[in-house]
Amino acid sequence: MLLAPxxxxxxxxxxxxxxxxxxxxxxxxxxxxxxxGHAEDSAxxxxxxxxxxxxxxxxxxxxxxxxxxxxxxxSRNQEFAAWDTPLRTGDEVAFLPPVSGG
Amino acid sequence: xxTLPHDDIYQLVREPIDxxxxxxxxxxxxxxxxVTFDGFVxxxxxxxxxxxxxxxxxxxxxxxxxREIGAQLHEKYRIHRxxxxxxxxxxxxxxxxxxxxxxxxxxxxxFDACRFAIDTLKRTVPIWKKEYFADGAVWADGELPAAxxxxxxxxxxx
Numbered sequence: 001m002l003l004a005p006x007x008x009x010x011x012x013x014x015x016x017x018x019x020x021x022x023x024x025x026x027x028x029x030x031x032x033x034x035x036x037g038h039a040e041d042s043a044x045x046x047x048x049x050x051x052x053x054x055x056x057x058x059x060x061x062x063x064x065x066x067x068x069x070x071x072x073x074x075s076r077n078q079e080f081a082a083w084d085t086p087l088r089t090g091d092e093v094a095f096l097p098p099v100s101g102g
Numbered sequence: 103x104x105t106l107p108h109d110d111i112y113q114l115v116r117e118p119i120d121x122x123x124x125x126x127x128x129x130x131x132x133x134x135x136x137v138t139f140d141g142f143v144x145x146x147x148x149x150x151x152x153x154x155x156x157x158x159x160x161x162x163x164x165x166x167x168x169r170e171i172g173a174q175l176h177e178k179y180r181i182h183r184x185x186x187x188x189x190x191x192x193x194x195x196x197x198x199x200x201x202x203x204x205x206x207x208x209x210x211x212x213f214d215a216c217r218f219a220i221d222t223l224k225r226t227v228p229i230w231k232k233e234y235f236a237d238g239a240v241w242a243d244g245e246l247p248a249a250x251x252x253x254x255x256x257x258x259x260x
Contacts, residue, residue: 027160029158029160029228029230030158030230030232030241031241071246072246073247073249074249075160075163075228075249078160078162078163078166079163080247080248080249080250081249081253082249082250082251082252082253083252084252084253086253094160094163094228096160096228096247097230097241097244098243098244098245098246098247099225099226099227099228099229099230099244099245099246099247100224100229100230100241100242100243100244100245101157101159101164101188101199101200101223101224101227101228101229101230101231102141102188102199102200102220102223102224102229
């Protein structure tokens, strides 16, 4: 999926401006994978974007996904990450529901 | 992060976990105790009869988190070796989904470390189970791992 530049993304002073295209890999797991309809996607941006804004883009198209926002944790490059983490090209972002291994 | 001793084992597997081999692996002449945890598939959940479970994992991150737990064990407890395996895919009733073995010179550290390992695994390792019943399937309730609430702000230059 090619996501258009986010129009909902307001100016965020913590995110440096970028002129290059940012390409990230996006992964969904568990019930989020079922809601999203796929396990893996790629997204492209032409302006600074955070993990929160990335999730919001999917949630805007998939209202079911939006309902789970408070019970999702995000990771960036296999580390749990804050929602305001800015994306860099080549990042692997994953949206993770509550874990239930063991 | 502390580096792990090379003789620890951390693995995700799709075949039955060889518990005896893992327990044997952590056993060494200088130790006096091994504590193991064998987590296996229960035949019911919330008063419903379970048919089987299906586990999926974010494999690269799950392995990284299992190794992180191992590093914490070696920092916190006087233990010798750790073996930690989690199985993925379809598991039938009674099959082992997770197995942890910890060896130590003395039993107290091995008990404490094994308990810490399984408790931490269940809170932080990105693995999910779907429970299949006669009349449907649900993703098991889980725990939301703690994540940083905000990225650290850049400190102003002084």
